[in-house]
Amino acid sequence: MRLIGKRMLCALFAAVLPAAMLAGCAPKTVSQEETAPASLTVFAAASLTETLTEIAEQYKTAAPGVTLIFNFDSSGTLKTQIEEGAACDLFISAAQKQMDQLDASKDAEANPDKLDFIDPSTRVDLLENKVALVVPEGNPAGIGSFADIGEKCGLIALGNDDVPVGQYSEEILTGLGLLETLKSENKITYGSNVKEVTTQVAEGAVDCGIVYATDAYSAGLAVVDEATPDMCRQVVYPAAVTKDTAHPEEAGAFLAYLQTDDSMKIFEAAGFAKPA
Template identity: 45%
Template sequence: MVTAVSMLAVLIACGQTESKSEKETGEKNEGKKPVTELTVLAAASMTDAMQEIGEAYQETHENIEITYQFDSSGTLKTQIEEGAPADIFISAATKQMDELVQGELVAKDSVFPWLENKVVLIVPKDSEDGPDSFEDAAKEEVPMIAIGNEDVPVGQYTQTIYQNLGLLENIQAKANLASNVRQVLDWVATGNAPCGVVYATDAQIEENVKVVCEAPKGSCDPVIYPAGMVSASKEKEASAEFLEYLKTEAVSEILEAYGFTPYQS
């Protein structure tokens, strides 16, 4: 009998302890904000910088969880048009953003020019007989050039550059078209293409390529990256806060470390 009573007392005590623990846990959880998930669709050239920016943001916003989708701006634009879940869009050109704004798929008053980049010609790091300029890359002795396709901003910049140089047909005849700028970078870095056109920031993170030169002055429009909120976002307040964060000095320092230039009007 004594043993049974003792066991009963222990069980009651355990039950009280568990109830107290559950109560304390509940009280703690009441003080925490629920996790908010933000889906950011960003140009492939933003991959490394955006991941660092997101990590820095989440250090001071523990209730925010950021999910990224990196690809060509044209592909991401199509995803938004087809209704893919998204809160924020960052494009490598104004064209895709403007078209989404016109279609009311991105909130016009949320869009701002965020940063700038440069278009460069690259060759494999150990290349000794590659082209020395954009003009050289169009010559017959260069068998191939890797460029983005017409849906990719870097491909559109490339076409504009060579059209203005009067050499577009030369390039089109031997172009190896990539689905995004990182694919161009990979082809040149692995030696599968003797040269390619990418952004300066992409070349900066790849040790197996070297920059030959920047695009000739005046051959293409400034490379401006706009950012904005997707109209269908279910987290508008959190999205607006994140977009404001992108304008801070702390973010500018991260961007500059990756070779981007914060936009200045």
């Protein structure tokens, strides 16, 4: 009886062992596979600092395997960094100009250097902003509109002319016939990005400044006027995945998430809107 039992046990073991080995070698199902962690570097206009930081916290629940690393600065600076080889998975600009300069699908006028750094198939117009005239607390100079700048402003803060907010500002002031006079009378102080402009106004170092409406909201600054469509072209924020990204699927997924209702609620609460 013991001999038979041993023989039966050996036979059973011989039959089961190959199947067990095959099962161990079989590929795991999707539910068994562990998602490899991904680290995404997002280059975004400085005016998106508060909203994207909030959305990033929300995204931890939607995509727990993805780590987001943000580089916030002026769109011109970010464009140059990408051009010089900085690692970037997703670029969000505060103007079409800087995005166009990295998009090989654009013509020679928009992209004179024929740079090819973003994937045009992923490009979307993500957000719209407004350009606003802001004043420090108490508004000592009594500025109530863009038209008051010429008479009442002793010093105005603008973004540099190589950053979108500075370009929009110069467009407004040129249309009002004020830009050259302000320059000749040394009434302009500059910031390398919109956050530096808001800081100058908040600290009362200037009589007024031109920033995005969303930055005025974030900094708690008083808005005394907003640029109308005939004063300034539409302020649209394009976004695109870069061609050199090591994580195109994850970058595309985050870009898609930025367009969801959950994300748009955060953007709209800060004053952004969907592009018309």
